[in-house]
Amino acid sequence: xxxxxxxxxxxxxxxxxxxxxxxxxxxxxxxxxxxxxxxxxxxxxxxxxxxxxxxxxxxxxxxxxxxxxxxxxxxxxxxxxxxxxxxxxxxxxxxxxxxxxxxxxxxxxxxxxxxxxxxxxxxxxxxxxxxxxxxxxxxxxxxxxxxxxxxxxxxxxxxxxxxxxxxxxxxxxxxxxxxxxxxxxxxxxxxxxxxxxxxxxxxxxxxxxxxxxxxxxxxxxxxxxxxxxxxxxxxxxxxxxxxxxxxxxxxxxxxxxxxxxxxxxxxxxxxxxxxxxxxxxxxxxxxxxxxxxxxxxxxxxxxxxxxxxxxxxxxxxxxxxxxxxxxxxxxxxxxxxxxxxxxxxxxxxxxxxxxxxxxxxxxxxxxxxxxxxxxxxxxxxxxxxxxxxxxxxxxxxxxxxxxxxxxxxxxxxxxxxxxxxxxxxxxxxxxxxxxxxxxxxxxxxxxxxxxxxxxxxxxxxxxxxxxxxxxxxxxxxxxxxxxxxxxxxxxxxxxxxxxxxxxxxxxxxxxxxxxxxxxxxxxxxxxxxxxxxxxxxxxxxxxxxxxxxxxxxxxxxxxxxxxxxxxxxxxxxxxxxxxxxxxxxxxxxxxxxxxxxxxxxxxxxxxxxxxxxxxxxx
Amino acid sequence: xxxxxxxxxxxxxxxxxxxxxxxxxxxxxxxxxxxxxxxxxxxxxxxxxxxxxxxxxxxxxxxxxxxxxxxxxxxxxxxxxxxxxxxxxxxxxxxxxxxxxxxxxxxxxxxxxxxxxxxxxxxxxxxxxxxxxxxxxxxxxxxxxxxxxxxxxxxxxxxxxxxxxxxxxxxxxxxxxxxxxxxxxxxxxxxxxxxxxxxxxxxxxxxxxxxxxxxxxxxxxxxxxxxxxxxxxxxxxxxxxxxxxxxxxxxxxxxxxxxxxxxxxxxxxxxxxxxxxxxxxxxxxxxxxxxxxxxxxxxxxxxxxxxxxxxxxxxxxxxxxxxxxxxxxxxxxxxxxxxxxxxxxxxxxxxxxxxxxxxxxxxxxxxxxxxxx
Ligand SMILES: Nc1ncnc2c1ncn2[C@@H]1O[C@H](COP(=O)(O)OP(=O)(O)O)[C@@H](O)[C@H]1O
Ligand SMILES: [Mg+2]
Numbered sequence: 009x010x011x012x013x014x015x016x017x018x019x020x021x022x023x024x025x026x027x028x029x030x031x032x033x034x035x036x037x038x039x040x041x042x043x044x045x046x047x048x049x050x051x052x053x054x055x056x057x058x059x060x061x062x063x064x065x066x067x068x069x070x071x072x073x074x075x076x077x078x079x080x081x082x083x084x085x086x087x088x089x090x091x092x093x094x095x096x097x098x099x100x101x102x103x104x105x106x107x108x109x110x111x112x113x114x115x116x117x118x119x120x121x122x123x124x125x126x127x128x129x130x131x132x133x134x135x136x137x138x139x140x141x142x143x144x145x146x147x148x149x150x151x152x153x154x155x156x157x158x159x160x161x162x163x164x165x166x167x168x169x170x171x172x173x174x175x176x177x178x179x180x181x182x183x184x185x186x187x188x189x190x191x192x193x194x195x196x197x198x199x200x201x202x203x204x205x206x207x208x209x210x211x212x213x214x215x216x217x218x219x220x221x222x223x224x225x226x227x228x229x230x231x232x233x234x235x236x237x238x239x240x241x242x243x244x245x246x247x248x249x250x251x252x253x254x255x256x257x258x259x260x261x262x263x264x265x266x267x268x269x270x271x272x273x274x275x276x277x278x279x280x281x282x283x284x285x286x287x288x289x290x291x292x293x294x295x296x297x298x299x300x301x302x303x304x305x306x307x308x309x310x311x312x313x314x315x316x317x318x319x320x321x322x323x324x325x326x327x328x329x330x331x332x333x334x335x336x337x338x339x340x341x342x343x344x345x346x347x348x349x350x351x352x353x354x355x356x357x358x359x360x361x362x363x364x365x366x367x368x369x370x371x372x373x374x375x376x377x378x379x380x381x382x383x384x385x386x387x388x389x390x391x392x393x394x395x396x397x398x399x400x401x402x403x404x405x406x407x408x409x410x411x412x413x414x415x416x417x418x419x420x421x422x423x424x425x426x427x428x429x430x431x432x433x434x435x436x437x438x439x440x441x442x443x444x445x446x447x448x449x450x451x452x453x454x455x456x457x458x459x460x461x462x463x464x465x466x467x468x469x470x471x472x473x474x475x476x477x478x479x480x481x482x483x484x485x486x487x488x489x490x491x492x493x494x495x496x497x498x499x500x501x502x503x504x505x506x507x508x509x510x511x512x513x514x515x516x517x518x519x520x521x522x523x524x525x526x527x528x529x530x531x532x533x534x535x536x537x538x539x540x541x542x543x544x545x546x547x548x549x550x551x552x553x554x555x556x557x558x559x560x561x562x563x564x565x566x567x568x569x570x571x572x573x574x575x576x577x578x579x580x581x582x583x584x585x586x587x588x589x590x591x592x593x594x595x596x597x598x599x600x601x602x603x604x605x606x607x608x609x610x611x612x613x614x615x616x617x618x619x620x621x622x623x624x625x626x
Numbered sequence: 627x628x629x630x631x632x633x634x635x636x637x638x639x640x641x642x643x644x645x646x647x648x649x650x651x652x653x654x655x656x657x658x659x660x661x662x663x664x665x666x667x668x669x670x671x672x673x674x675x676x677x678x679x680x681x682x683x684x685x686x687x688x689x690x691x692x693x694x695x696x697x698x699x700x701x702x703x704x705x706x707x708x709x710x711x712x713x714x715x716x717x718x719x720x721x722x723x724x725x726x727x728x729x730x731x732x733x734x735x736x737x738x739x740x741x742x743x744x745x746x747x748x749x750x751x752x753x754x755x756x757x758x759x760x761x762x763x764x765x766x767x768x769x770x771x772x773x774x775x776x777x778x779x780x781x782x783x784x785x786x787x788x789x790x791x792x793x794x795x796x797x798x799x800x801x802x803x804x805x806x807x808x809x810x811x812x813x814x815x816x817x818x819x820x821x822x823x824x825x826x827x828x829x830x831x832x833x834x835x836x837x838x839x840x841x842x843x844x845x846x847x848x849x850x851x852x853x854x855x856x857x858x859x860x861x862x863x864x865x866x867x868x869x870x871x872x873x874x875x876x877x878x879x880x881x882x883x884x885x886x887x888x889x890x891x892x893x894x895x896x897x898x899x900x901x902x903x904x905x906x907x908x909x910x911x912x913x914x915x916x917x918x919x920x921x922x923x924x925x926x927x928x929x930x931x932x933x934x935x936x937x938x939x940x941x942x943x944x945x946x947x948x949x950x951x952x953x954x955x956x957x958x959x960x961x962x963x964x965x966x967x968x969x970x971x972x973x974x975x976x977x978x979x980x981x982x983x984x985x986x987x988x989x990x991x992x993x994x995x996x997x998x999x
């Protein structure tokens with residue numbers, strides 16, 4: 009004969025309380041949910057039925073643990089339903105109607121009631137069904153898994169359900185008026201029918217208002233004020249603005265609050281979400297598109313599915329559509345700002361540029377609208393793209409900070425305006441420009457492009473520096489580095505080293521090869537042999553006095569030494585770490601220069617190449 | 627100028643806050659250069675440790691290799707200070723991808739695998755990880771018999787603390803079944819991933835791509851479409867997934883969604899042009915060639931408008947590209963790469979993979995992707 013698995017209820021409850029439910033307090037949520045579902049079911053039978061939920065705390069005179077009476081005037085249960093749904097874990101009256109009526113009910117897993125056993129050992133449910141024969145039934149369930157059903161001696165005069173929870177001595181903390189008030193407000197504060205608490209002889213309504221974003225207000229500014237106050241209440245933050253949210257998909261509405269400061273990195277915000285007006289989660293993350301991390305929101309959804317833990321929404325098509333629609337609401341807000349209050353938009357960009365940029369990347373129309381207001385750091389200071397393009401027809405940028413540092417000073421001195429696009433999204437945004445704005449020209453810029461803007465030599469100068477060029481070429485050939493001489497500013501800069509991306513990668517690979525074992529050195533040789541790219545270049549500046557004098561030096565040995573040292577110095581100034589060969593050059597070169605000086609008997613050799621030449625020499 | 631250590635630290639922190647990708651890699655490279663410029667080996671090691679991660683998961687396996695090679699050198703010089711054991715996971719990533727560069731010789735690949743095996747043995751780890759990589763290398767290099775043998779050896783060897791997570795291993799197993807046309811088996815095995823019970827940083831992203839063709843073959847186009855819709859956004863922003871983008875491209879061509887396919891092509895060609903993994907380039911170009919063949923077969927359209935990146939050698943400012951020429955170009959890329967791999971490997975696996983496009987052409991079956999349901 010087949011046997012059934014025996015499930016220990018105690019074990020299941022333990023499991024739930026530790027894994028599914030975050031705190032014993034959720035029992036209030038589960039009871040509220042059941043009452044809400046029951047009231048909704050009754051409303052389906054009797055349209056116009058309002059429904060009320062009552063919590064009554066009965067504290068004992070003798071100091072023994074209190075009892076909570078949790079009652080609703082919902083649909084109630086028949087005897088058959090009690091056996092089927094109430095008494096069977098994992099059974100739910102809401103599952104059968106799931107396909108058809110999923111959206112009407114919150115529960116569906118049939119495990120909610122179990123949460124009560126986290127705070128009491130026995131549950132008494134007294135119920136009268138709106139569909140039944142008018143009898144009032146009593147179900148007594150115990151935490152060890154036993155239960156009894158019988159007709160009640162105290163019939164209810166109207167349909168509805170009463171749940172009695174007798175606190176255990178160790179759980180009385182969950183049965184104080186303050187706790188109950190707090191928990192019921194927390195989970196049910198937005199319910200569209202009264203929730204009342206009676207304790208110590210006083211009765212109060214806990215949810216007087218319903219969602220504040222649905223209220224009527226005297227004026228727009230009243231509305232804004234009230235909602236911002238609500239935002240402060242919910243999140244403890246003084247937000248700078250609020251944005252209405254609405255999505256037909258998932259039947260979502262609510263309000264988004266604009267954060268007063270840039271979030272640390274583009275972290276997804278945690279939102280407070282209600283499902284059918286019951287709090288589902290205070291940390292839902294999957295509600296808004298990824299770019300929208302500049303707001304925190306409160307929303308209610310009537311037609312999204314909760315996950316089994318009921319703490320966020322299930323990832324499905326409806327959620328995807330709702331997310332899209334909510335994103336559109338935020339976008340609409342930004343678009344209106346752009347049209348009506350560009351200054352406010354600029355302030356918002358200053359705070360939440362990352363969000364705005366991320367959206368612009370994904371959305372061409374929005375891009376067109378805001379791109380001109382985006383501020384960029386350039387070699388001539390910070391400016392908006394509009395200002396930049398007014399003065400400079402071609403947009404030039406460096407994608408890395410290092411790349412920017414290498415060119416900024418010299419470019420600035422030449423009057424060249426180069427954008428530092430090392431910040432998140434900047435490079436991608438600029439690359440997008442020609443696709444969206446057809447006449448725009450955008451170019452990546454690197455140190456290798458600088459010499460093009462430099463002044464050419466005269467014929468005489470060309471002749472004069474020829475020996476220097478020849479020598480430098482010979483000296484630098486083993487380093488895969490070519491040589492040019494031009495005139496540029498600032499004059500204190502004697503040379504400029506430039507390598508393209510492949511060249512920089514090659515330098516990294518060379519250092520790794522120098523340090524690695526035979527196996528990997530061999531592998532890297534293979535990589536480097538296959539890599540393309542132009543050779544690096546050292547550009548001498550004939551405006552620089554040292555370079556001018558160098559061009560006149562006849563001593564070939566001194567010329568060679570000087571070129572080597574200028575090469576190494578250019579590398580260091582450009583933040584390029586030296587490989588082993590270059591390090592050797594530096595060491596020998598220093599000694600060589602010193603001995604050359606000593607041989608000269610001192611003299612005036614310390615004019616230096618640019619003042620900061622000792623960087624990295626330790 | 628502030629202390630360079632502080633600067634390096636800042637770069638590192640900024641990188642930390644970024645999603646995997648080019649920007650993150652660049653920041654860490656910059657920090658590494660700072661450390662190198664100041665000959666700070668410890669800092670250089672720590673930063674490279676982070677760089678290997680960023681490069682591996684951001685689509686720069688060449689940079690991961692360079693960073694690891696440097697670290698491996700330090701480990702050999704001073705194993706007390708730079709304990710190889712701390713980097714075994716990364717060694718696995720790096721060695722696992724070394725075959726994707728056609729200029730690395732077979733001998734170097736097997737030396738790197740042997741070196742890794744020794745490192746793992748020294749750390750008392752089991753052989754499962756190495757066997758998986760050996761299997762992967764043999765499979766990719768077309769050593770079919772050897773791959774069969776290693777497949778069995780890999781799966782018979784017990785898991786240990788250094789084997790990849792279950793989701794990753796499962797995903798790798800799928801390839802084997804897809805190779806053999808065991809569509810249903812592949813799907814059955816993938817179930818824990820599809821149902822969301824298993825996953826990690828790159829799973830299900832990769833898995834969704836892998837399963838498109840099996841689902842297509844099984845005629846479950848609805849689910850294939852679902853995987854495409856869910857899976858493509860997961861891979862669309864990280865060039866690490868170039869090959870998976872290729873799989874989505876192939877699926878779009880197979881189901882006659884040519885316009886959507888062209889949009890993917892224009893969006894991701896830039897990655898392929900400079901992608902360090904020739905293996906991933908190959909998958910992408912092969913799929914792109916198939917797509918363009920479909921456009922040609924459709925007929926009636928000699929020129930298509932595409933916003934291709936400037937780095938494309940035949941870039942046109944007016945965005946009008948002749949389909950034939952474009953096809954010749956991408957097909958040329960795919961067959962060049964295939965030839966390089968096959969020459970190195972001494973097998974014909976890549977030529978065969980490329981020839982598969984002809985089979986696909988006979989299997990095309992239109993199925994709409996762009997509906998709301
Ligand atoms: N207050 C109530 N009024 C009517 N029926 C209820 C009430 N509370 C619980 N039930 C019944 O008990 C079943 C189990 O409840 P529960 O364990 O919370 O699971 P769920 O709400 O997920 O269905 C419900 O499906 C419902 O049929
Ligand atoms: Mg319930």
